[in-house]
Amino acid sequence: MAKLILILFLVINLFSQNIYEQNCVSCHKDIEVSIDKYFYRYLLVYSSEKAVKEAMKEYLQNPTKEKTVMPESFIARFGIKDKTQLNDEELNEALDIYWQKYKVFGKLQ
Amino acid sequence: MLVSKNWDIDLIASQNRTVLNFLALYSFLCIVIIATVSILYYNFQKDLMLQQNRATLQEYSDHLINALRNLHINFDKERTYPRFEQFESAIYDSAYKEIFTTFDSSNIDLNKVLYHSNERIYFINQPESYYLGSKYIVVSVKDSKKWLSSVYRNIAFFSATALIFLLGVGYFLLALLLKPMKNALFLLDRFIKDTTHELNTPVSAILSNIEMIDKTNLDPKLIKKINRIDTGAKTISNIYQDLTYLTLNHQIISKDEWIDLQALLNERIEYFKTMIEVKNITVHSKLQKTLIFIDRSKCIKLIDNIFSNAIKYNKNGGTIEVILEKNSLQIIDSGIGIKKDKIDKIFGRYKRFDSSVGGFGIGLSIVAMIVKEYDLQIQIDSKEKIGTKVTISWQS
Numbered sequence: 001m002a003k004l005i006l007i008l009f010l011v012i013n014l015f016s017q018n019i020y021e022q023n024c025v026s027c028h029k030d031i032e033v034s035i036d037k038y039f040y041r042y043l044l045v046y047s048s049e050k051a052v053k054e055a056m057k058e059y060l061q062n063p064t065k066e067k068t069v070m071p072e073s074f075i076a077r078f079g080i081k082d083k084t085q086l087n088d089e090e091l092n093e094a095l096d097i098y099w100q101k102y103k104v105f106g107k108l109q
Numbered sequence: 110m111l112v113s114k115n116w117d118i119d120l121i122a123s124q125n126r127t128v129l130n131f132l133a134l135y136s137f138l139c140i141v142i143i144a145t146v147s148i149l150y151y152n153f154q155k156d157l158m159l160q161q162n163r164a165t166l167q168e169y170s171d172h173l174i175n176a177l178r179n180l181h182i183n184f185d186k187e188r189t190y191p192r193f194e195q196f197e198s199a200i201y202d203s204a205y206k207e208i209f210t211t212f213d214s215s216n217i218d219l220n221k222v223l224y225h226s227n228e229r230i231y232f233i234n235q236p237e238s239y240y241l242g243s244k245y246i247v248v249s250v251k252d253s254k255k256w257l258s259s260v261y262r263n264i265a266f267f268s269a270t271a272l273i274f275l276l277g278v279g280y281f282l283l284a285l286l287l288k289p290m291k292n293a294l295f296l297l298d299r300f301i302k303d304t305t306h307e308l309n310t311p312v313s314a315i316l317s318n319i320e321m322i323d324k325t326n327l328d329p330k331l332i333k334k335i336n337r338i339d340t341g342a343k344t345i346s347n348i349y350q351d352l353t354y355l356t357l358n359h360q361i362i363s364k365d366e367w368i369d370l371q372a373l374l375n376e377r378i379e380y381f382k383t384m385i386e387v388k389n390i391t392v393h394s395k396l397q398k399t400l401i402f403i404d405r406s407k408c409i410k411l412i413d414n415i416f417s418n419a420i421k422y423n424k425n426g427g428t429i430e431v432i433l434e435k436n437s438l439q440i441i442d443s444g445i446g447i448k449k450d451k452i453d454k455i456f457g458r459y460k461r462f463d464s465s466v467g468g469f470g471i472g473l474s475i476v477a478m479i480v481k482e483y484d485l486q487i488q489i490d491s492k493e494k495i496g497t498k499v500t501i502s503w504q505s
Contacts, residue, residue: 040181047203047239104241108190108209 019090020097031078039102041069049103053095060084060091127290131283139275146271147264158256159223159230166223166232169196170248174236181240196250200243208243219245228252298356305352312349315342336383343384347417351471354410363404363482370408370433371396377412378431384420385429394431401503403483411479414472415440415499422497437502446493455489 028035046052059067063080084091176191177200190209192198199210205219218224223232234246319339324332374396378385385392401408419429419442427443447455456477480487480501491497 036185040184043242044181044238044240047242047244048206049202049204051203052242104184104208105206107188108241109188 018097019086020094020101023084023086023090023094024098033074033078035098036102038070039098043104045069049099053092053099056095056098057091060086128283128287131286132279135279135282136276139272139279142275143268143271147268150264150267151260154256154260155225159225162230162250163223163232166196166230166248166250167234169193169198169250170232170234170246173198173246173248174234174240177236177240177243177246178238184241196248198249199247200241201245201247202242203239203244205245208241210247212249214247214249217247219247225252228254301352302356305349305356308345308349312342312346316346337387339383340387343380344417347413350410351414351475354475355471363407365402365404367400367402368405368408370399370401370438373405373408374412374431374433374438377409377416380413381416381420384417388420388423389426390420390423390429391427392429392431394433396431396433397435399433399435407479407482411476411501412438414476415501418442418472419444419497419499436505437500439498439500441496441498443496446495446497447489447491448493449491452489452491 025035042052042056046055055069060081061084063083065075065080068075068080086094172193173191180187180189180191190211192211197210197212197214199212199214199217200208201219202208207214216226217231217233218226219233221231221233223230225231228251229249230252232248234248235244236246315338319335319342322335324335327335374394378392378394416429416431419440422444423429423442424444429443430439430441432439432441456473476487479485483503486500486502488500488502489497490500
Protein backbone atom coordinates (compact mmCIF):
# COMPACT_ATOMS: atom_id res chain seq x y z
CA MET A 1 0.00 0.00 0.00
CA ALA A 2 2.77 2.39 1.00
CA LYS A 3 4.58 1.54 -2.23
CA LEU A 4 1.51 2.32 -4.28
CA ILE A 5 1.08 5.73 -2.61
CA LEU A 6 4.73 6.53 -3.24
CA ILE A 7 4.44 5.61 -6.91
CA LEU A 8 1.23 7.62 -7.23
CA PHE A 9 2.89 10.57 -5.56
CA LEU A 10 5.83 10.36 -7.95
CA VAL A 11 3.52 10.17 -10.99
CA ILE A 12 1.49 13.18 -9.80
CA ASN A 13 4.69 15.04 -9.11
CA LEU A 14 5.95 14.24 -12.60
CA PHE A 15 2.79 15.52 -14.26
CA SER A 16 2.62 18.65 -12.15
CA GLN A 17 6.11 19.69 -13.31
CA ASN A 18 6.19 21.95 -16.37
CA ILE A 19 8.10 21.28 -19.56
CA TYR A 20 11.09 23.37 -18.43
CA GLU A 21 11.45 21.56 -15.13
CA GLN A 22 10.97 18.18 -16.74
CA ASN A 23 13.39 18.64 -19.57
CA CYS A 24 15.96 21.18 -18.34
CA VAL A 25 16.13 21.33 -14.58
CA SER A 26 15.94 17.58 -14.21
CA CYS A 27 19.43 17.15 -15.70
CA HIS A 28 21.01 20.49 -14.82
CA LYS A 29 20.36 20.06 -11.12
CA ASP A 30 22.94 17.29 -11.10
CA ILE A 31 25.65 19.55 -12.56
CA GLU A 32 27.70 21.69 -10.22
CA VAL A 33 27.05 24.80 -12.28
CA SER A 34 23.55 26.08 -11.48
CA ILE A 35 21.15 26.65 -14.39
CA ASP A 36 20.90 30.45 -13.92
CA LYS A 37 24.61 30.85 -14.77
CA TYR A 38 23.92 29.94 -18.38
CA PHE A 39 21.13 32.50 -18.50
CA TYR A 40 23.35 35.41 -17.39
CA ARG A 41 26.09 34.22 -19.70
CA TYR A 42 23.67 34.54 -22.62
CA LEU A 43 22.43 37.91 -21.39
CA LEU A 44 26.00 39.18 -21.33
CA VAL A 45 26.37 38.43 -25.04
CA TYR A 46 22.88 38.81 -26.54
CA SER A 47 21.23 41.49 -24.36
CA SER A 48 17.60 41.51 -25.52
CA GLU A 49 14.90 38.90 -24.87
CA LYS A 50 14.47 38.05 -28.51
CA ALA A 51 18.19 37.73 -29.21
CA VAL A 52 18.81 35.63 -26.08
CA LYS A 53 15.95 33.22 -26.83
CA GLU A 54 16.96 32.85 -30.46
CA ALA A 55 20.58 32.13 -29.53
CA MET A 56 19.59 29.58 -26.89
CA LYS A 57 17.19 27.83 -29.24
CA GLU A 58 19.77 27.70 -31.99
CA TYR A 59 22.31 26.17 -29.60
CA LEU A 60 19.91 23.67 -28.05
CA GLN A 61 18.79 22.41 -31.43
CA ASN A 62 22.30 22.14 -32.76
CA PRO A 63 24.94 22.45 -30.05
CA THR A 64 28.53 23.01 -31.24
CA LYS A 65 31.76 24.20 -29.68
CA GLU A 66 31.75 27.30 -31.88
CA LYS A 67 28.34 28.47 -30.75
CA THR A 68 28.69 28.09 -27.04
CA VAL A 69 28.89 31.13 -24.80
CA MET A 70 30.48 29.18 -21.97
CA PRO A 71 34.23 29.46 -21.24
CA GLU A 72 36.64 26.93 -22.66
CA SER A 73 37.44 25.43 -19.27
CA PHE A 74 33.75 24.71 -18.78
CA ILE A 75 33.53 22.90 -22.11
CA ALA A 76 36.75 21.02 -21.38
CA ARG A 77 35.22 19.77 -18.14
CA PHE A 78 31.60 19.17 -19.10
CA GLY A 79 31.72 18.87 -22.89
CA ILE A 80 28.96 19.78 -25.33
CA LYS A 81 25.41 18.72 -24.49
CA ASP A 82 23.29 16.48 -26.70
CA LYS A 83 20.76 17.78 -29.18
CA THR A 84 17.37 18.56 -27.68
CA GLN A 85 14.57 16.01 -28.04
CA LEU A 86 11.89 18.71 -27.82
CA ASN A 87 10.10 20.02 -30.87
CA ASP A 88 9.99 23.69 -31.82
CA GLU A 89 6.87 24.51 -29.84
CA GLU A 90 7.97 22.69 -26.71
CA LEU A 91 11.37 24.32 -26.88
CA ASN A 92 9.84 27.78 -27.18
CA GLU A 93 7.64 27.09 -24.20
CA ALA A 94 10.57 25.89 -22.10
CA LEU A 95 12.63 28.92 -23.09
CA ASP A 96 9.76 31.26 -22.21
CA ILE A 97 9.58 29.75 -18.74
CA TYR A 98 13.36 29.96 -18.39
CA TRP A 99 13.31 33.67 -19.42
CA GLN A 100 10.48 34.52 -17.05
CA LYS A 101 12.31 32.85 -14.19
CA TYR A 102 15.62 34.67 -14.52
CA LYS A 103 14.97 37.88 -16.50
CA VAL A 104 16.32 41.11 -15.04
CA PHE A 105 13.27 43.27 -15.89
CA GLY A 106 11.36 44.30 -12.80
CA LYS A 107 13.87 42.73 -10.43
CA LEU A 108 16.22 45.63 -9.90
CA GLN A 109 15.58 47.96 -7.02
CA MET B 110 -14.16 104.26 -57.39
CA LEU B 111 -12.75 106.67 -54.89
CA VAL B 112 -9.19 107.52 -55.65
CA SER B 113 -7.22 108.27 -52.57
CA LYS B 114 -3.83 106.86 -53.35
CA ASN B 115 -0.81 108.46 -54.99
CA TRP B 116 -1.77 111.98 -54.11
CA ASP B 117 1.45 112.94 -52.47
CA ILE B 118 3.41 112.64 -55.63
CA ASP B 119 6.37 114.86 -55.30
CA LEU B 120 10.08 114.35 -55.34
CA ILE B 121 10.49 113.78 -51.64
CA ALA B 122 7.69 111.24 -51.33
CA SER B 123 8.83 109.00 -54.18
CA GLN B 124 12.38 109.26 -52.97
CA ASN B 125 11.30 108.32 -49.45
CA ARG B 126 9.48 105.29 -50.78
CA THR B 127 12.57 104.10 -52.60
CA VAL B 128 14.64 104.69 -49.49
CA LEU B 129 12.18 102.79 -47.30
CA ASN B 130 11.94 99.87 -49.74
CA PHE B 131 15.68 99.67 -49.96
CA LEU B 132 16.11 99.90 -46.19
CA ALA B 133 13.49 97.22 -45.60
CA LEU B 134 15.12 94.81 -48.04
CA TYR B 135 18.61 95.61 -46.81
CA SER B 136 17.67 95.27 -43.13
CA PHE B 137 15.96 91.97 -43.87
CA LEU B 138 19.10 90.65 -45.56
CA CYS B 139 21.27 91.91 -42.69
CA ILE B 140 19.06 90.19 -40.14
CA VAL B 141 19.10 86.93 -42.11
CA ILE B 142 22.89 87.00 -42.30
CA ILE B 143 23.29 87.87 -38.61
CA ALA B 144 20.76 85.20 -37.59
CA THR B 145 22.57 82.54 -39.65
CA VAL B 146 25.92 83.44 -38.12
CA SER B 147 24.37 83.48 -34.63
CA ILE B 148 22.86 80.02 -35.09
CA LEU B 149 26.19 78.65 -36.33
CA TYR B 150 27.97 80.23 -33.38
CA TYR B 151 25.39 78.82 -30.93
CA ASN B 152 25.77 75.30 -32.33
CA PHE B 153 29.53 75.58 -32.28
CA GLN B 154 29.51 76.67 -28.64
CA LYS B 155 27.11 73.88 -27.76
CA ASP B 156 29.38 71.29 -29.34
CA LEU B 157 32.33 72.80 -27.52
CA MET B 158 30.49 72.56 -24.19
CA LEU B 159 29.54 68.94 -24.89
CA GLN B 160 33.13 68.04 -25.71
CA GLN B 161 34.31 69.67 -22.49
CA ASN B 162 31.86 67.49 -20.55
CA ARG B 163 32.71 64.34 -22.45
CA ALA B 164 35.66 63.22 -20.31
CA THR B 165 33.68 63.55 -17.09
CA LEU B 166 30.69 61.71 -18.52
CA GLN B 167 32.95 58.97 -19.85
CA GLU B 168 34.38 58.57 -16.37
CA TYR B 169 30.90 58.40 -14.83
CA SER B 170 29.82 55.77 -17.33
CA ASP B 171 32.93 53.68 -16.57
CA HIS B 172 32.00 53.78 -12.88
CA LEU B 173 28.51 52.63 -13.73
CA ILE B 174 29.75 49.82 -15.98
CA ASN B 175 32.03 48.57 -13.20
CA ALA B 176 29.15 48.61 -10.75
CA LEU B 177 26.93 46.79 -13.25
CA ARG B 178 29.60 44.15 -13.78
CA ASN B 179 29.69 43.47 -10.05
CA LEU B 180 25.93 43.38 -9.91
CA HIS B 181 25.81 40.96 -12.85
CA ILE B 182 28.20 38.55 -11.14
CA ASN B 183 26.34 38.71 -7.84
CA PHE B 184 22.82 39.01 -9.19
CA ASP B 185 21.62 35.93 -7.26
CA LYS B 186 22.45 37.76 -4.00
CA GLU B 187 22.30 41.46 -4.74
CA ARG B 188 19.61 43.32 -6.69
CA THR B 189 20.11 47.01 -5.92
CA TYR B 190 20.79 49.17 -8.96
CA PRO B 191 23.95 51.26 -8.52
CA ARG B 192 23.13 54.94 -7.94
CA PHE B 193 25.51 57.88 -7.94
CA GLU B 194 25.14 61.42 -6.62
CA GLN B 195 26.88 63.13 -9.50
CA PHE B 196 24.69 61.80 -12.30
CA GLU B 197 21.50 60.03 -13.30
CA SER B 198 21.61 56.86 -15.38
CA ALA B 199 19.56 54.38 -17.35
CA ILE B 200 20.22 51.03 -19.02
CA TYR B 201 18.62 49.62 -22.18
CA ASP B 202 18.84 46.26 -23.91
CA SER B 203 19.69 45.79 -27.60
CA ALA B 204 15.98 46.07 -28.51
CA TYR B 205 15.97 49.59 -26.92
CA LYS B 206 13.86 48.26 -24.05
CA GLU B 207 14.41 50.04 -20.77
CA ILE B 208 15.88 47.73 -18.11
CA PHE B 209 16.21 50.30 -15.35
CA THR B 210 16.40 54.07 -14.96
CA THR B 211 16.93 56.53 -12.14
CA PHE B 212 15.24 59.46 -13.91
CA ASP B 213 12.63 60.31 -16.52
CA SER B 214 14.48 58.89 -19.46
CA SER B 215 11.77 58.70 -22.10
CA ASN B 216 12.68 60.09 -25.52
CA ILE B 217 16.37 59.40 -25.26
CA ASP B 218 18.03 58.96 -28.62
CA LEU B 219 20.16 55.86 -28.09
CA ASN B 220 21.78 56.14 -31.51
CA LYS B 221 23.62 59.29 -30.53
CA VAL B 222 26.72 59.37 -28.37
CA LEU B 223 26.71 62.80 -26.79
CA TYR B 224 23.95 65.35 -27.00
CA HIS B 225 22.06 68.12 -25.29
CA SER B 226 18.31 68.21 -24.88
CA ASN B 227 15.79 69.69 -22.44
CA GLU B 228 18.45 71.19 -20.18
CA ARG B 229 20.25 67.87 -19.76
CA ILE B 230 23.39 66.44 -21.29
CA TYR B 231 23.21 62.79 -22.32
CA PHE B 232 26.12 60.42 -22.89
CA ILE B 233 25.37 57.00 -24.34
CA ASN B 234 27.99 54.30 -23.98
CA GLN B 235 28.03 50.67 -25.13
CA PRO B 236 29.96 48.33 -22.82
CA GLU B 237 31.98 45.43 -24.27
CA SER B 238 29.83 42.90 -22.46
CA TYR B 239 26.15 43.51 -21.85
CA TYR B 240 26.01 43.27 -18.06
CA LEU B 241 22.43 42.43 -17.04
CA GLY B 242 21.65 42.64 -20.74
CA SER B 243 22.35 46.36 -20.90
CA LYS B 244 23.69 47.25 -24.34
CA TYR B 245 23.14 50.99 -23.95
CA ILE B 246 24.32 52.79 -20.85
CA VAL B 247 22.92 56.31 -20.57
CA VAL B 248 24.59 58.76 -18.24
CA SER B 249 22.98 62.16 -17.84
CA VAL B 250 23.85 65.34 -15.94
CA LYS B 251 21.95 68.59 -15.65
CA ASP B 252 23.21 71.39 -17.87
CA SER B 253 24.64 74.14 -15.69
CA LYS B 254 23.69 76.67 -18.41
CA LYS B 255 26.71 78.80 -17.63
CA TRP B 256 27.81 78.49 -21.22
CA LEU B 257 24.38 79.59 -22.47
CA SER B 258 24.36 82.99 -20.80
CA SER B 259 27.81 83.79 -22.16
CA VAL B 260 26.72 82.62 -25.62
CA TYR B 261 23.61 84.81 -25.49
CA ARG B 262 25.65 87.77 -24.30
CA ASN B 263 28.15 87.33 -27.11
CA ILE B 264 25.42 86.89 -29.72
CA ALA B 265 23.62 90.03 -28.54
CA PHE B 266 26.79 92.08 -28.49
CA PHE B 267 28.15 90.93 -31.83
CA SER B 268 24.74 91.07 -33.54
CA ALA B 269 24.24 94.65 -32.39
CA THR B 270 27.72 95.64 -33.53
CA ALA B 271 27.32 93.90 -36.88
CA LEU B 272 23.88 95.42 -37.40
CA ILE B 273 25.15 98.94 -36.70
CA PHE B 274 28.09 98.38 -39.03
CA LEU B 275 25.92 96.91 -41.80
CA LEU B 276 23.35 99.68 -41.48
CA GLY B 277 26.18 102.20 -41.75
CA VAL B 278 27.33 100.50 -44.93
CA GLY B 279 23.70 100.48 -46.09
CA TYR B 280 23.37 104.21 -45.54
CA PHE B 281 26.51 104.80 -47.55
CA LEU B 282 25.25 102.53 -50.35
CA LEU B 283 21.92 104.31 -50.34
CA ALA B 284 23.53 107.70 -50.71
CA LEU B 285 25.53 106.31 -53.62
CA LEU B 286 22.40 104.82 -55.17
CA LEU B 287 20.26 107.91 -54.80
CA LYS B 288 22.77 110.40 -56.09
CA PRO B 289 22.05 109.94 -59.82
CA MET B 290 18.31 109.87 -59.16
CA LYS B 291 18.49 113.08 -57.16
CA ASN B 292 20.58 114.71 -59.84
CA ALA B 293 18.18 113.69 -62.60
CA LEU B 294 15.13 114.98 -60.75
CA PHE B 295 16.92 118.20 -59.86
CA LEU B 296 17.91 118.74 -63.47
CA LEU B 297 14.38 118.05 -64.70
CA ASP B 298 12.87 120.49 -62.25
CA ARG B 299 15.37 123.19 -63.11
CA PHE B 300 14.81 122.64 -66.81
CA ILE B 301 11.06 122.99 -66.40
CA LYS B 302 11.47 126.17 -64.36
CA ASP B 303 13.80 127.71 -66.93
CA THR B 304 11.67 126.70 -69.92
CA THR B 305 8.40 127.88 -68.50
CA HIS B 306 9.87 131.19 -67.55
CA GLU B 307 10.92 131.80 -71.14
CA LEU B 308 7.55 130.60 -72.54
CA ASN B 309 5.26 132.99 -70.75
CA THR B 310 5.83 136.22 -72.67
CA PRO B 311 5.50 134.92 -76.26
CA VAL B 312 2.38 132.85 -75.46
CA SER B 313 0.72 135.79 -73.74
CA ALA B 314 1.50 137.96 -76.75
CA ILE B 315 -0.07 135.45 -79.16
CA LEU B 316 -3.23 135.05 -77.05
CA SER B 317 -3.84 138.74 -76.47
CA ASN B 318 -3.31 139.53 -80.15
CA ILE B 319 -5.75 136.86 -81.30
CA GLU B 320 -8.34 138.28 -78.90
CA MET B 321 -7.82 141.71 -80.42
CA ILE B 322 -8.58 140.53 -83.97
CA ASP B 323 -11.99 141.66 -85.15
CA LYS B 324 -13.42 138.47 -86.65
CA THR B 325 -16.68 139.89 -87.97
CA ASN B 326 -15.38 140.88 -91.39
CA LEU B 327 -13.05 138.00 -91.93
CA ASP B 328 -13.17 135.18 -94.42
CA PRO B 329 -14.54 131.98 -92.67
CA LYS B 330 -11.46 130.02 -93.78
CA LEU B 331 -9.24 132.56 -92.10
CA ILE B 332 -11.36 132.48 -88.95
CA LYS B 333 -10.86 128.72 -88.85
CA LYS B 334 -7.12 129.17 -89.09
CA ILE B 335 -7.08 131.82 -86.41
CA ASN B 336 -9.16 129.55 -84.18
CA ARG B 337 -6.61 126.78 -84.59
CA ILE B 338 -3.84 129.18 -83.62
CA ASP B 339 -5.93 130.21 -80.62
CA THR B 340 -6.41 126.55 -79.57
CA GLY B 341 -2.73 125.81 -79.92
CA ALA B 342 -1.72 128.89 -77.97
CA LYS B 343 -4.23 128.10 -75.21
CA THR B 344 -2.90 124.55 -74.93
CA ILE B 345 0.61 125.91 -74.52
CA SER B 346 -0.66 128.46 -72.03
CA ASN B 347 -2.34 125.67 -70.04
CA ILE B 348 0.78 123.62 -69.95
CA TYR B 349 2.71 126.69 -68.91
CA GLN B 350 0.34 127.36 -66.04
CA ASP B 351 0.44 123.74 -64.92
CA LEU B 352 4.19 123.73 -64.88
CA THR B 353 4.42 126.98 -62.97
CA TYR B 354 1.89 125.67 -60.52
CA LEU B 355 3.91 122.51 -59.94
CA THR B 356 7.31 124.08 -59.72
CA LEU B 357 6.25 127.06 -57.65
CA ASN B 358 3.60 125.18 -55.72
CA HIS B 359 5.13 125.69 -52.33
CA GLN B 360 5.50 129.40 -52.87
CA ILE B 361 1.95 130.19 -53.92
CA ILE B 362 -0.13 131.59 -51.11
CA SER B 363 -3.82 130.76 -51.40
CA LYS B 364 -6.21 133.70 -51.42
CA ASP B 365 -9.48 132.00 -50.61
CA GLU B 366 -12.76 133.77 -51.35
CA TRP B 367 -16.37 132.93 -52.18
CA ILE B 368 -16.48 132.01 -55.85
CA ASP B 369 -19.63 131.77 -57.96
CA LEU B 370 -18.98 128.43 -59.62
CA GLN B 371 -21.80 128.82 -62.14
CA ALA B 372 -20.30 132.02 -63.53
CA LEU B 373 -16.79 130.63 -63.41
CA LEU B 374 -17.80 127.48 -65.31
CA ASN B 375 -19.51 129.50 -68.02
CA GLU B 376 -16.39 131.58 -68.32
CA ARG B 377 -14.16 128.54 -68.63
CA ILE B 378 -16.45 126.90 -71.22
CA GLU B 379 -16.21 130.14 -73.17
CA TYR B 380 -12.43 130.09 -72.81
CA PHE B 381 -12.28 126.59 -74.34
CA LYS B 382 -14.83 127.47 -77.00
CA THR B 383 -12.40 127.39 -79.89
CA MET B 384 -10.89 124.07 -78.77
CA ILE B 385 -14.42 122.66 -78.50
CA GLU B 386 -15.35 123.90 -81.93
CA VAL B 387 -12.22 122.50 -83.55
CA LYS B 388 -13.21 119.01 -82.36
CA ASN B 389 -16.91 119.50 -83.11
CA ILE B 390 -17.86 118.72 -79.54
CA THR B 391 -21.28 119.59 -78.14
CA VAL B 392 -21.35 120.84 -74.58
CA HIS B 393 -24.50 120.39 -72.49
CA SER B 394 -24.41 122.27 -69.24
CA LYS B 395 -26.85 122.16 -66.36
CA LEU B 396 -25.57 124.63 -63.85
CA GLN B 397 -27.13 125.58 -60.52
CA LYS B 398 -25.98 128.70 -58.78
CA THR B 399 -23.38 127.52 -56.31
CA LEU B 400 -20.84 129.28 -54.12
CA ILE B 401 -17.59 127.69 -52.97
CA PHE B 402 -14.83 129.08 -50.75
CA ILE B 403 -11.59 128.56 -52.67
CA ASP B 404 -8.63 130.32 -54.23
CA ARG B 405 -9.75 131.57 -57.63
CA SER B 406 -6.68 130.61 -59.65
CA LYS B 407 -6.61 127.15 -58.12
CA CYS B 408 -10.28 126.63 -58.88
CA ILE B 409 -9.60 127.65 -62.49
CA LYS B 410 -6.70 125.16 -62.65
CA LEU B 411 -8.96 122.43 -61.29
CA ILE B 412 -11.72 123.06 -63.82
CA ASP B 413 -9.36 123.66 -66.73
CA ASN B 414 -7.46 120.48 -66.20
CA ILE B 415 -10.52 118.28 -65.99
CA PHE B 416 -12.26 120.10 -68.82
CA SER B 417 -9.27 120.12 -71.14
CA ASN B 418 -8.87 116.37 -70.55
CA ALA B 419 -12.53 115.93 -71.46
CA ILE B 420 -11.81 117.72 -74.73
CA LYS B 421 -8.42 116.21 -75.39
CA TYR B 422 -9.48 112.59 -74.93
CA ASN B 423 -12.87 113.03 -76.57
CA LYS B 424 -13.70 111.75 -80.02
CA ASN B 425 -14.54 114.05 -82.90
CA GLY B 426 -18.17 115.10 -82.70
CA GLY B 427 -18.49 113.81 -79.14
CA THR B 428 -20.28 115.36 -76.18
CA ILE B 429 -19.37 116.86 -72.84
CA GLU B 430 -21.89 117.23 -70.06
CA VAL B 431 -21.22 119.67 -67.25
CA ILE B 432 -23.55 119.27 -64.29
CA LEU B 433 -23.19 121.60 -61.31
CA GLU B 434 -25.26 120.88 -58.25
CA LYS B 435 -25.21 122.22 -54.72
CA ASN B 436 -22.41 119.98 -53.51
CA SER B 437 -20.93 118.45 -56.62
CA LEU B 438 -19.59 119.10 -60.07
CA GLN B 439 -19.69 116.40 -62.75
CA ILE B 440 -17.89 116.56 -66.06
CA ILE B 441 -18.86 113.66 -68.32
CA ASP B 442 -17.20 113.06 -71.66
CA SER B 443 -17.79 110.56 -74.45
CA GLY B 444 -14.12 109.86 -74.93
CA ILE B 445 -11.79 106.88 -74.98
CA GLY B 446 -12.14 106.08 -71.28
CA ILE B 447 -9.54 104.72 -68.89
CA LYS B 448 -8.66 101.10 -68.25
CA LYS B 449 -9.84 99.93 -64.83
CA ASP B 450 -6.40 99.01 -63.55
CA LYS B 451 -5.02 102.39 -64.54
CA ILE B 452 -7.51 104.57 -62.68
CA ASP B 453 -5.50 104.22 -59.46
CA LYS B 454 -2.40 105.54 -61.08
CA ILE B 455 -3.61 108.48 -63.12
CA PHE B 456 -3.00 111.01 -60.38
CA GLY B 457 0.72 110.28 -60.56
CA ARG B 458 3.03 112.86 -61.97
CA TYR B 459 4.17 112.38 -65.60
CA LYS B 460 1.48 109.74 -66.10
CA ARG B 461 -0.60 109.89 -69.26
CA PHE B 462 -3.24 107.34 -70.05
CA ASP B 463 -2.93 107.66 -73.77
CA SER B 464 0.46 108.28 -75.26
CA SER B 465 -1.08 109.23 -78.63
CA VAL B 466 -2.27 112.50 -77.11
CA GLY B 467 0.31 115.12 -76.21
CA GLY B 468 0.95 116.58 -72.78
CA PHE B 469 3.24 116.14 -69.84
CA GLY B 470 0.86 114.10 -67.74
CA ILE B 471 0.93 116.55 -64.90
CA GLY B 472 -2.65 117.86 -65.16
CA LEU B 473 -4.32 115.31 -62.92
CA SER B 474 -1.46 115.40 -60.46
CA ILE B 475 -2.26 119.11 -60.03
CA VAL B 476 -5.96 118.26 -59.68
CA ALA B 477 -5.04 115.81 -56.94
CA MET B 478 -2.98 118.43 -55.11
CA ILE B 479 -5.79 120.99 -55.18
CA VAL B 480 -8.43 118.46 -54.21
CA LYS B 481 -6.30 117.44 -51.26
CA GLU B 482 -5.63 121.01 -50.18
CA TYR B 483 -9.35 121.90 -50.05
CA ASP B 484 -10.47 118.54 -48.70
CA LEU B 485 -12.67 117.79 -51.71
CA GLN B 486 -13.65 114.31 -52.89
CA ILE B 487 -12.85 113.25 -56.41
CA GLN B 488 -14.26 110.18 -58.05
CA ILE B 489 -13.48 108.87 -61.48
CA ASP B 490 -15.84 106.43 -63.20
CA SER B 491 -14.76 105.28 -66.58
CA LYS B 492 -15.66 102.75 -69.20
CA GLU B 493 -13.28 102.11 -72.05
CA LYS B 494 -14.49 103.50 -75.38
CA ILE B 495 -17.66 104.87 -73.75
CA GLY B 496 -16.41 107.74 -71.66
CA THR B 497 -15.27 109.07 -68.36
CA LYS B 498 -17.18 110.77 -65.56
CA VAL B 499 -15.25 112.93 -63.14
CA THR B 500 -17.17 113.93 -60.03
CA ILE B 501 -15.89 116.47 -57.55
CA SER B 502 -17.90 116.89 -54.40
CA TRP B 503 -17.56 118.96 -51.27
CA GLN B 504 -19.27 119.70 -48.00
CA SER B 505 -21.31 122.88 -48.02
